Amino acid sequence: xxxxxxxxxxxxxxxxxxxxxxxxxxxxxxxxxxxxxxxxxxxxxxxxxxxxxxxxxxxxxxxxxxxxxxxxxxxxxxxxxxxxxxxxxxxxxxxxxxxxxxxxxxxxxxxxxxxxxxxxxxxxxxxxxxxxxxxxxxxxxxxxxxxxxxxxxxxxxxxxxxxxxxxxxxxxxxxxxxxxx
Numbered sequence: 274x275x276x277x278x279x280x281x282x283x284x285x286x287x288x289x290x291x292x293x294x295x296x297x298x299x300x301x302x303x304x305x306x307x308x309x310x311x312x313x314x315x316x317x318x319x320x321x322x323x324x325x326x327x328x329x330x331x332x333x334x335x336x337x338x339x340x341x342x343x344x345x346x347x348x349x350x351x352x353x354x355x356x357x358x359x360x361x362x363x364x365x366x367x368x369x370x371x372x373x374x375x376x377x378x379x380x381x382x383x384x385x386x387x388x389x390x391x392x393x394x395x396x397x398x399x400x401x402x403x404x405x406x407x408x409x410x411x412x413x414x415x416x417x418x419x420x421x422x423x424x425x426x427x428x429x430x431x432x433x434x435x436x437x438x439x440x441x442x443x444x445x446x447x448x449x450x451x452x453x454x
Contacts, residue, residue, distance in 0.1 A: 286316040287366055293359045303352035306337070312358060318365060325361075331378060334360055335389050354389045380447040388436055395429045 288296075296304075296312065304312075306322045313320035328334040337351030367377050399422065406418050 286318050287369075288312070288316070288358065288362050293362060296358050297355045300355045303338070303354050304357070305350055305352060309353060309357060309361070313361065313365075320361065320365075328361070328364065331374065333364060333374070333378065335385075335387070354393065356385065356389045360385050380443075384436070384440060388433065388440070391436075392433055395433075399426060399429075 300308070306325050309325060310320055310322055325334065329336055334357050335354055337353045340350055340352045364377060368374075372380075402422055406415065406422065
């Protein structure tokens, strides 16, 4: 009980799961680094763009995707998957529990960014396949292709769920092993 109270004293401003879910629904296309930093700084949590870049370099967070901006000479901006918020929140929680960045990297198998990238890649591929199949002739071929696409979507969903389950199990075992020490 004392440990839980100490943890709450060190992490009073972390986002709740509901707050993270709300952000995920409000920013379905992702967030800029400034928006991500703003979420945490508005809660009094120390987090900077330099720290964000450091976490990306260390493999704790996914890389941003460059998205062009409309207008002449506007260039592009980096957009991070909104799930990055959840990952930063978890990193901050673990650090409050006295885990080092190195321990977080090794013991918690931070592949959330890669899993998120895999989801996005699958969505992109399925979208392109759907567009291509709509332009194809109808009939039996179209029915077969549609069935195969649905099976592929289902299999991809199962793969993602299985990977997320493995990550959760690794994290739970790491917590148990550390608590036993």
